[in-house]
Amino acid sequence: MRGGLTGMEALGSLLPAEPLTRTVSPADVGRRVGQARTRRGLTGDALGALVGLGKDQISKIENGRRKIGVRELPKFAEVLGVSVAHLLGQPSRPTLAMAHRLAGDTSPDEDSNAKRRALQLLEVEDVLTQRAAPPPALPTAAGQQVFDYARKELSQRPRNKAEAERQGKHLAEQMRLRLGLGSHELGDLPGLIERHFGVDVALSPLGTQTDGLCIHGDGVALIVASTDFSQGHVRFTLAHELGHHLLGDPRDVINEGERDMFADNLQERRVNAFAGHLLMPEEGIRETLKWLSAGRVTERSLVALMEQFGVSLGALVYQLCVMGLITYDQGKRLRSQRVGDLVARHASVAPTGAGITVRQTVRAPERLLSAAVDAARNQHVGLGVVATLLQREDDDALWDAVMEADPEVLV
Template identity: 85%
Template sequence: MSDALTGNEALGSLLPTAEPPPGAGPAEVGRRIGQARARRALTGASLGALVGLGKDQISKIERGRRKVSARELPKFAEALGVTVAHLLGQTSRPTLAMAHRLAGDTRSREDGNARRRALQLLEVEDVLAQRAAPVPAVPTASGQQVFDYARDELSQRPRNQAEAVRQGRRLAERTRHCVGLGSHELGDLPGLIERHFGVDVALSPLGTETDGLCVHGDGVALIVASTDFSQGHVRFTLAHELGHHLLGDPRDVINEGEHDMFADDLQERRVNAFAGHLLMPEDGIRETLRWLSAGRVTERSLVALMEQFGVSLAALIYQLCVMDLITYDQSRNLRGQRVGDLVAQHTSVAPTGAGITVRRTVRAPERLLSAAVDAARSRLVGLGVVATLLEREDDEALWDAVMESDSGVLI
């Protein structure tokens, strides 16, 4: 086990200093710089300030009208959080390149715990890719249909709030149709995301400064969510970040707290509408209301809906407003209530309290965990790789669970 690579060893330098090789001409390098700038949400002027050039020079570079010298390439790579190899179009390991970008992004440290966890997972995947060849993360045929629909039919930014909500709902309905979910509640949401959309999902108690983090692009797709929130809150975060990924958000790192997810922004409104309709389909809500309260929204039916769909009160109120089942004034009054007291008054319809219970769950991406366990048993990687995924100590208990167990189940 002592010969296993560590995360730091896996992150080697990929910064060549030679002139661009044949085929990496000004047009290709400029295009990659432009793409990386868009992912970082930088303007031409702000990128120019970082590398010591004017806005007009950045424009010429991105249009292929000005060559980037070998001396300038490392400056661009550092400013954009990529490697020189990436800018030159040289083959590199996608997870390693993404890890470099993630580690080099110093714009915000509010999401420090989530960012560190994502970086851990990217490093682990790079180690496994070199040693154990894990199963690649790819969407199913049904999941690919959803991707195609999102990119082909919803590629235009919404022009107003109504269009944003309509697009989000259409994407959720298409997702449910393609994956065969009908109007039923979702069970294992992380598993569904991984299985159908080729996105690794990790859950960890990461504090409450950031709800979720989506890292995607260049063959990498990862969602990390903090479980220091209620289960319902976590599920909405996962669906929200999935929406960003499906819709091809140009940012390669999307870190969001609740104030970001519910910002007065058309893109966020569209993704929120997707998350709401994915988790709480209209037919399912109306069916429950007809059965429980003759179609009316009551405190008891609110608690029952939270339990049935595994969502928070805030997410449910948002969806009921979108469906015009409650008014804005009613939603404001409901938000002012203590959700714990509300659930306690109607425990008969909320036996698990799924909407408000905080479990602080740790969940590693199933694809990586399975590969790591198999590789550890074959002595291809050290047990520390499994420990990192599970956020456990590399001790005798883990050794027994991984190396001595015949069931293949980690407890």
């Protein structure tokens, strides 16, 4: 019989907060209330309405001039999507605290496949942290330089569209420079994000209501993307969510569909500019066009660029417009074409169809998967942990795969 824990027993449950034993000051509680309110995107008026207090009372609480009563604390925690222990500054495990936050942030009528997947991953990480000590998710020295540039040089919010696009472009250029990426296409984008920025990346077929989800906070950084879109679309989503993380978006849970990603606001415009220039550097595009079509944009060169940089038609056309290589009207005409027919006419330069192919890939964060496989082999956790990460059945086939010497048999 197999040893260790299996199934849901292996995952455990979200444990209650630590006992509330030490005295905390109203100023500390108020500061945490204010921080949580900002992350939720609530005004003082809105928070007051949700907890049954006036705006002036919320202001006093956040400034430490009014205590939150014992009976009021649970309501504040519920509305703000945090635990009572968090508001009181009690010790807690970051992934567990974020799981609490995420579990309380999903309404019954919300399409929440991405949030449910993220919650699974947070629960898995919490179990592994207690039983297997997975390696911490840390940026490389080069990745930290990119973080520092984003948080220091781009800390001021853009004042207009041109500035938003300029900031996004500069961040992409800094990332390529610091990581030594040159003007070449990016291969394993999820691996690059995990390796250099300490952000776990998960891919799953999650439907088309949500493109991507970014969760970040103290000790937690996770990007989830739906693979029910083309590979090119998925790559843009990953780059877009990475932009939110690098630029320190104050929201700790960013759940976006296409309409959200391309909303007409400076925040989204900036991260879209970052994603576009990261995936499709201007120098690389010009080099390819010069070699393939004497610098002109043709149907054939368009398809070749989609293949080379692994991007969708829409993203590429937008970037070509930004570069001034095509006009807005030309771009509109190109986007009106059936992309499948366009690629089929020039299949010789698109052998994989990367820009249009939907693969419904399942990818677990490499850091967690490696730790889970090792822990399962050593019977520190059950096979259910690995099954949850891979979204596979906990069966004999998975058991045999996990016990193989080469973990690549799992994918």
